[in-house]
Amino acid sequence: MEYANLILEIKNRVLYITINREHKLNALNKATLAELHTAFTNAYHDNRVSAIILTGAGQKSFVAGADISELVTLDAEQATDLSREGHTKVFDVIEQSPKPVIAAINGFALGGGLELALACHIRIASQTAKLGFPEVSLGIIPGYGGTQRLTQLVGKGRSFEMILSAGMISAQEALTIGLVNYVVSPEQLIATCEELLSKIMLQAPLAVAAAIRAINASGSETGFQTEIAEFGNCFDTDDVKEGIHAFLEKRPAKFSGK
Numbered sequence: 630m631e632y633a634n635l636i637l638e639i640k641n642r643v644l645y646i647t648i649n650r651e652h653k654l655n656a657l658n659k660a661t662l663a664e665l666h667t668a669f670t671n672a673y674h675d676n677r678v679s680a681i682i683l684t685g686a687g688q689k690s691f692v693a694g695a696d697i698s699e700l701v702t703l704d705a706e707q708a709t710d711l712s713r714e715g716h717t718k719v720f721d722v723i724e725q726s727p728k729p730v731i732a733a734i735n736g737f738a739l740g741g742g743l744e745l746a747l748a749c750h751i752r753i754a755s756q757t758a759k760l761g762f763p764e765v766s767l768g769i770i771p772g773y774g775g776t777q778r779l780t781q782l783v784g785k786g787r788s789f790e791m792i793l794s795a796g797m798i799s800a801q802e803a804l805t806i807g808l809v810n811y812v813v814s815p816e817q818l819i820a821t822c823e824e825l826l827s828k829i830m831l832q833a834p835l836a837v838a839a840a841i842r843a844i845n846a847s848g849s850e851t852g853f854q855t856e857i858a859e860f861g862n863c864f865d866t867d868d869v870k871e872g873i874h875a876f877l878e879k880r881p882a883k884f885s886g887k
């Protein structure tokens with residue numbers, strides 16, 4: 630499929646998804662959200678893809694939020710629909726990816742942009758990144774999972790401060806509060822994501838997918854039950870036999886993903 634707002638490239642089993650609306654600081658309009666839905670959904674079924682890096686075009690911005698020009702005419706019902714559709718079709722779809730997704734935060738990650746990064750499994754930021762939730766300065770609140778995912782990640786106190794103040798924090802501050810895993814130079818951003826993914830891609834793919842599902846269930850009522858079920862299901866795979874035999878035979882495992 631042709632994408633008007635995304636650039637997609639597969640290299641060494643990694644799919645690079647670059648949001649490409651640099652003139653609008655990669656703000657998420659409806660068309661971009663629809664393309665993200667398609668790109669991620671396709672990636673999950675694409676055997677050439679084992680992992681995904683999500684980033685923004687240019688040096689300045691990862692994503693500067695939802696496209697504010699599309700919010701102007703919304704009434705309450707339309708806004709509810711927009712939020713719900715974003716949750717189910719994009720943000721939840723990314724979080725529930727069976728393949729690891731890293732956000733390479735190359736600049737502004739604001740509002741919906743920070744929510745996009747929060748839906749990814751791991752966040753790595755450039756030293757130049759600025760992160761924040763400006764929504765209350767516009768008279769709204771984060772509507773793509775920000776109030777929930779930020780709070781789960783950094784706790785209520787930090788979350789209240791960030792969301793209620795509408796302020797931006799630096800990449801270094803984001804590292805201090807656990808909002809991002811690493812801060813690196815702009816030149817090292819993608820290489821750092823690739824290095825981490827190369828370690829993950831050596832592991833058993835079905836176990837990685839099972840771990841993602843179990844971690845995503847943490848904090849919910851079914852978290853521990855999910856872990857028990859996912860642990861058990863691993864024993865129905867060829868990979869568990871290969872992993873355990875490889876250990877006992879003192880050789881590297883060669884996983885088939887079956």
Ligand code: COA
Nearest residue numbers: 652653654656693694695696697698737739740741763764
């Ligand atoms: N939605 C729509 N357009 C946006 C946008 C957004 N969230 N963020 C930036 N843009 C557009 C600007 O309108 C501008 O377009 P124009 O050149 O056609 O006027 C272009 O991107 C460049 O942005 P600009 O504001 O000129 O850059 P800056 O360096 O002066 O400021 C920001 C950068 C990120 C501080 C500023 O763009 C900003 O505050 N953006 C909105 C962030 C926000 O509130 N996001 C949450 C939305 S719910």
